[in-house]
Amino acid sequence: MSATATGWETVVGLEVHCELATATKLFCACPNAFGAEPNTNVCPVCLGLPGSLPVLNERAVELAMRIGQALHCTVKPSIFHRKNYFYPDMPKDYQISQYDEPINVDGYLELPDGTRVGIERAHLEEDTGKTTHVGGGGRIHEATYSLVDYNRAGVPLVEIVAAPDIRSADAARAYVAELRAILVAIGASDARMEEGSLRVDANVSVRRPGEPFGTRCEVKNLNSLRSLGRAIEFEAQRQITLLERGEAVVQQTRHWDESDGRTHTLRSKEEAYDYRYFPEPDLVPVAPPGEWQDQVRALLPPLPADRRAHLAAVTGSTPAGVALVVERGLDGLVLAAVAAGADPERALTHAEHNLSMEGADRLDPAAFARLVAMEVAGELTATQAKAVLVDMVETGDPPDDIARARGFEAMGSDALTAAVDEAIAADPDAWASYCGGNEKAKGALVGRVMKATRGQADGKAVTALLEERRAAAPGPA
Amino acid sequence: MQPMADRITRDDVAHVAWLARLQLTEDELDRFTGQLGAVLDHAADVEALDVGDVPPTAHPLPLENVLRADTPRPGLDRDVVLGMAPSAEDGRFRVPPVLGEAP
Structure with missing residues (x-):
């Protein structure tokens, strides 16, 4: 981006809130469910009624x-605090959160390219209710009144605070994408930015x-990875412009507006809230005793970084090279196909380029391995293999049946040789040019063979035959 | 009457009262400044002790890890809940206009 081009470095620290995939809220037995009718999952605890008490x-x-x-x-051993503020999204007038003694401290997240982003803390807190501003076109300052739904009030959140280790909008997006993949892999959250179960402040x-x-x-209201990237780039450029003009950056909270692509002042440091934190x-x-921690650790599934490393080792690729396949959850398929005898490189290539469709992860690994074997043996061309693969995902039929039904008969070498010789005879100009060293002329000959065989010939085999014929042809006089 | 009132000023008390949205009279500000000063004097007595090897007390009850199972239970009936509120609309609590974003 321009920030680095002009000799500036962008520094980003991200705070991510994720809603936990529990059945109930953090401090009461109300269901933790997205999309229910307003105020149907509420009780005296999450409504802050007098005399009610939270239980973790x-x-x-x-x-x-x-x-x-x-x-x-x-x-670590941790305690809860009250974060006091007056806003109708919390009926108690405080949010229960962890402050100076959070449950998790000092970790890191490793990105697919191998760089590490420090994690300062990841603490528990409760979510707030949802306010809707009525009148004034939904704009807060012009609203005539607000409506509040407390279904979300008290839903468990973990806030993950990263160290300011990120240096670009791309790296910020990569961090959130990786964090989301981890949260989903370990079953901690469904981590959907569009539903608000994953929220990012930068x-x-x-x-x-x-x-x-x-x-x-601090930039708020980032509801997608795209917004995150755009907002960081805009905000960095805004600050660079100020500094280059000799003005100062004022510490403040800013609101990203997706429609105009800018950040706007929300409040300055002077207006920052004094939350009067005190122990709950x-x-x-x-x-958590060590024994409990060990039990939880034992149930931890392989993380995306481990899966990338493993798949890369098996297929002879790199962790970054297999990132997309792991992200799609197809690493298990590729590994099982390789175990069933498939060529690792071909299997990986198909998973990366030809299996982006729904249901690809349910493909039978043995059938997938068989398809790869047919391709490696020259019974199917790359294009035909892709078509068969699409049908396999759709119908679940074995690759041999699909190839036969589609008329992808293996071309015998005699038939292929005959087709090549016919092409040479039919286009003597191209042949002469090719023999004279013009590699481009080969295309016309390959094209003739493909047309004659209705695309069933393997392009590589045709090229190999043409090169063989040229080597055997008498040289130019 | 206000032995160590310099531990907390009248302005501090006014600020704290504002944070808690308490409206105090001039007399109350004087009185609470004195009382809070006395509380802080007491805290200063404790602070003067060497408590280097005493672990911090997070809670007066000698308990930790009081937890409940993650089993849902139905909450309150919405009509009852909204019936307790001064105003409701469209299944939600209706509140006066809010100035600014949530903190």
Whole structure:
């Protein structure tokens, strides 16, 4: 991006909130469900009614630990605080959160390209209710009143705070994509940005490389990876423009507006809230014993980084090279096909280029291996193999049946040789030109063979035969 | 009367009262500044002790890991809940216009 081109470095720190995939809320037994009728999942605890008391959800603690472990954090004894503020999205007028003693600290996340982003902490807290502003076209400042739904109030969240280790919009997107993949892989969250179960805030600053960090601005309202990238690039450029004009960056919270592609001032540091944090007297500390931590760790599935490393080793590729296949969840298919005898490189190529469709992960590995074998043996061309593969995913039929039904008969070498000789005879000009060293002329000859065989000839085999014929032909006088 | 009132100023008390959205009279500001000063004096007594080897007390109850199973239970009936509110609309609580985004 331009920020680096002009001698500036962008520094990004990300805060990600994810809703945990529990059956109930963090401190009460109300269902944790997205999309229910407003205020149908509420009780005295999450409505903050007098006399109600919170009781911590065991499963939420387990999922928080799982997130910490997947991010290589240390799980620590922790306590809850009250974060006090007045806003109708929390009926208690405070949010229960972890403050100076969070459950997970000091970890890292490794991106597919091998770089590491530090994780400062990953703590438990409760989500807020949902407010809708009515009147004034939905704009807050012009609203005539607001409506509140408390179904989401009290839903368990883990807030994951990364160190300011990210240096570009692309790296920020890669971080969130990887974090999302981890959260889904370990079953901690469905991590859907569009449904708000994964929410990202970005702290952005710029500096000359090697200098101390600049003043940062926090950007909110990032609802997609695209918004995240665009907002970081806009915000970095805004700050660079200010600094190059000799003006200062003012520390503030800014709101990303997807429609105009800009960030707008939300509040300055002077207006920053004083949350009067104090320990939550209604909850005792949570200090997961080592035994419990070990049990949770034992259930941790292989993480995307491990899966990439394994698939790369088996197929002779690199972790970055197999990232897309792992992201699609097709690494299991490729590994099983290789175990069934498939050529690893061909199997990987198909998974990457020809299996982006729904249901590809349910393909029978043995049938997939058989298809790869047919292709390697020259019974199918690459194009034919792709067509058969598409049918296999759709119908579940074996590759031999599909190839036969589609008329993809293996071309005998005699038939192929005859077709090549016919092409040479039919286009003596192209042949002479090709023999004279014009490689481009080969295309016309291959094209004739393909046309004559209705595309059933293998392009590589045709080329090989043409080269053989040329080598045997008498040289130019 | 206000022995160590410099531990907290009248302005501090006014600020804290504003954070808690409490409207205090001039007399109350004077009185609470004195009372809070006394509380801080007491805290200073404790602070003067060497408590280097005493672990911090997070909670007066000697308990930890009080947890419940993740089993859903139906909550309150929506009509009952909304019936307790001063105003409701469209299945939701109706509240006065909010100034600004959530913190």
